[in-house]
Amino acid sequence: MTQLSLPRRAPNLSWLLLVPAVALMAGVVYVPLIQSAVRSFGDPPSLQEYADLFSDGITMTVFWRTLGSAVVVTLVTLVLGYPYAYMMTRASARVRGLLMTVVLVPFWTSAMARNFAWLILLERNGPVDRIFQFFGIHDVVFYQTTTGVTIAMTQVMLPFMVLPLYSALAGIDRKLLLAAQGLGSTPVKAFWKVFWPLSKVGVMSGLVLVFTLSMGFYITPALLGSPQNSMIAQLISQRATQLLDFAAAGALGTFVLIVTLVLVGMANSQGGSISAISVVVNTDSPKGNG
Amino acid sequence: MTQLSQSNSETFAAASLAAKSGTEVRLEGVTKDFGLAKPAVDDITLRIEPGEFMTLLGPSGSGKTTTLNLIAGFEVLTKGQVLLNGQDVGALPPHKRNLGMLFQNYALFPHMSVYDNVAYPLRERKTAKDEIQRRVGEVLELVQLVGRDKHLPKQLSGGQQQRVALARAIVFNPKVLLLDEPLGALDRNLRGALQLEIRRIHREVGSTFVFVTHDQDEAMNLSDRIALFNEGEIEQVGAPEELYARPETLFTAKFLGDSNVFHLGKVSPIDNAVAWEDERWAVDANTVSPKVASDRGSALVVRPEGVSVSKNRSEVPPDANAVKATILDIEYLGSYRTLVLALGDARLNGRARIDAQSSDFSLGEEVVAWWRPYRQRLVAE
Numbered sequence A: 001m002t003q004l005s006l007p008r009r010a011p012n013l014s015w016l017l018l019v020p021a022v023a024l025m026a027g028v029v030y031v032p033l034i035q036s037a038v039r040s041f042g043d044p045p046s047l048q049e050y051a052d053l054f055s056d057g058i059t060m061t062v063f064w065r066t067l068g069s070a071v072v073v074t075l076v077t078l079v080l081g082y083p084y085a086y087m088m089t090r091a092s093a094r095v096r097g098l099l100m101t102v103v104l105v106p107f108w109t110s111a112m113a114r115n116f117a118w119l120i121l122l123e124r125n126g127p128v129d130r131i132f133q134f135f136g137i138h139d140v141v142f143y144q145t146t147t148g149v150t151i152a153m154t155q156v157m158l159p160f161m162v163l164p165l166y167s168a169l170a171g172i173d174r175k176l177l178l179a180a181q182g183l184g185s186t187p188v189k190a191f192w193k194v195f196w197p198l199s200k201v202g203v204m205s206g207l208v209l210v211f212t213l214s215m216g217f218y219i220t221p222a223l224l225g226s227p228q229n230s231m232i233a234q235l236i237s238q239r240a241t242q243l244l245d246f247a248a249a250g251a252l253g254t255f256v257l258i259v260t261l262v263l264v265g266m267a268n269s270q271g272g273s274i275s276a277i278s279v280v281v282n283t284d285s286p287k288g289n290g
Numbered sequence B: 001m002t003q004l005s006q007s008n009s010e011t012f013a014a015a016s017l018a019a020k021s022g023t024e025v026r027l028e029g030v031t032k033d034f035g036l037a038k039p040a041v042d043d044i045t046l047r048i049e050p051g052e053f054m055t056l057l058g059p060s061g062s063g064k065t066t067t068l069n070l071i072a073g074f075e076v077l078t079k080g081q082v083l084l085n086g087q088d089v090g091a092l093p094p095h096k097r098n099l100g101m102l103f104q105n106y107a108l109f110p111h112m113s114v115y116d117n118v119a120y121p122l123r124e125r126k127t128a129k130d131e132i133q134r135r136v137g138e139v140l141e142l143v144q145l146v147g148r149d150k151h152l153p154k155q156l157s158g159g160q161q162q163r164v165a166l167a168r169a170i171v172f173n174p175k176v177l178l179l180d181e182p183l184g185a186l187d188r189n190l191r192g193a194l195q196l197e198i199r200r201i202h203r204e205v206g207s208t209f210v211f212v213t214h215d216q217d218e219a220m221n222l223s224d225r226i227a228l229f230n231e232g233e234i235e236q237v238g239a240p241e242e243l244y245a246r247p248e249t250l251f252t253a254k255f256l257g258d259s260n261v262f263h264l265g266k267v268s269p270i271d272n273a274v275a276w277e278d279e280r281w282a283v284d285a286n287t288v289s290p291k292v293a294s295d296r297g298s299a300l301v302v303r304p305e306g307v308s309v310s311k312n313r314s315e316v317p318p319d320a321n322a323v324k325a326t327i328l329d330i331e332y333l334g335s336y337r338t339l340v341l342a343l344g345d346a347r348l349n350g351r352a353r354i355d356a357q358s359s360d361f362s363l364g365e366e367v368v369a370w371w372r373p374y375r376q377r378l379v380a381e
Helices: A014-039 A048-055 A059-090 A093-108 A111-122 A127-134 A146-170 A175-182 A187-215 A219-224 A232-242 A246-284 B002-021 B064-072 B114-124 B129-142 B158-170 B188-205 B216-222 B240-245 B250-255
Strands: B025-032 B041-048 B053-057 B079-084 B099-102 B176-180 B208-213 B225-230 B233-238 B260-266 B273-276 B279-282 B297-302 B308-310 B321-332 B336-343 B348-355 B366-371 B376-380
Touching (some): A014 A246, A059 A093, A059 A187, A146 A219, A219 A232, A232 A246, B041 B064, B053 B064, B053 B216, B129 B158, B233 B240, B233 B250, B250 B297, B260 B336, B260 B348, B336 B366
Antiparallel strands (some): B321 B366, B336 B348
16 A cells, blocks of 8 residues: 655644734733733732722712713714614615715814814804804803713714614615515514614624723813813823822723623623624625516 | 315315405506606506416516516506405505515515514414414425424525415415515526425415516416516416417517517418418418507417428428428437428528437438418417
8 A cells, every 4th residue: 555645735824914913902902901900909919999999989970970971972873873874775876975975074084173173163152052042041051061072972973883883784685674564564563573683783783882982982071071070081091191090090991991891791692693693684685686 | 985085075175265265466557657768567457366376477677576566565556556356455555465475585584483484474463372373383384394493594495495485475364475586596406396386385275376487487387377578568368378379479479488480571360371482371360369460560480399391392281381491400309309490591590399219300401391270370570
């Protein structure tokens, strides 16, 4: 029996493609993250900083304010973004391009420009204030309030809701709605029983994206809010750069990270069984059936 | 003996069920205009009998699918009426028409199990839970998918998915089942198997079936009657045998099966003979299509199986119509051979079907093609 010598296979080195990005992420994100987490336990290590978070009387107030504002922003962007994304799937290619541009313009303008625009809109005796004054309403204040910050953040976050929603909705086969109607559903019921469940993946990714971004949002609250109404990110910044209390800043950062991860994990476990379906929806939808 | 009487009573039961559940579909002057040069569906009138299997056949863009969507209510009529058992449903939305619909791409709800898909129309009708269970069980048995009820659609093959869709479309005993090229996405073998199944289910449930296809073989195989569509109008309606044997127009003759076609120009329908090149052919009055008129072009068509081939004129029977021909090719198809012919001086493409055993023809040979006048058909162009 002759031994066939197999050609020596070159070692598979394609994993090297991962190295640049992983190195960057490790160096710039994960190492500092771990460092700040380690530092948060202080020297000698204790849970004192974490205990202080709950007892200092400020941190929790700011945390709940941030969480509340993030929840409101997330839900309002969903309510505004879903119909918009839905109409984008129904529109002609031209109108769709226009609608897409309208969503993307905020992406193309600098964050500073956008937030200064809000500043001008919402400031005392600014256009918004004057409209309210015109109707004789003088006690509505948006500038340097949580309400004003939340309104501006909603606008800034809207694209992050619309884009994942659009890509999910565009993948749903519209024949399914006709089928549901043919089987006895009103158009409204067909939407809730067929279209909405199939769009949940997009809803989930939009919710997670907007919520996580809102939790850590810095620039809008910093410009539009006031120190009395600060958000978590400002508090962290203040503790790190002004008070130079790195342990406290690290503890706060770690705490927010954990809360966010838990909430995202819960959302993903909700969407887990659904995301499997979305793959099917996208691959099974008819391709160019006359 | 007992077995025989039992199967008889089953037949009776099926027959009485059919008589009960079939619904008459009537289209009166139905028109759908999308604002193009010609309406997609142009003034169609058609009566579909209760319990009938009617196929809307035609090339793509001929208006057959639009007609189906008008019956279903997915499109709004421009003009005319759609009547179900005499009731005008033109103003009713799809969910109030109580029709079953089967789509080419199945349109199963991907987030629901087979059971939930099939139960969907029953739940929409607020059917009691145990009744739903019973009906879904019955109809899954009917389409031979017992034991698959917990599967998601993506876990099934294309053929199985279409069976689920079929089960879902008939589970609520719809008055009419509309089928929009339901077998188009399946491969040939599967298509054949599902054709048999659809016929069986049609016999068993007895609903009126309206089936859309562009596949002539499928239409011939399944239908009680075929409505042949051409450019938004119905060219001819009739049983498959009738359309094949007695086409009224050249379009029908060419769409269903092969034909030898001789263009004659304008002829008078009352003449008992027509001329083509130097030939003079006898015309039997009952082979003249009612659409032949002296102001409209006509053609003489003969099916390949009606054409015989002889070596010379002396072998042709005196009462036959004949034309000279050249043999271009001989195709062997197992049970028969087809001679591919060039007919007359014009060397028209033609075909004659001959016995598989006869092998005394050779390529390029000059022969005479002939047929009895009753095998030909004079049609309008």
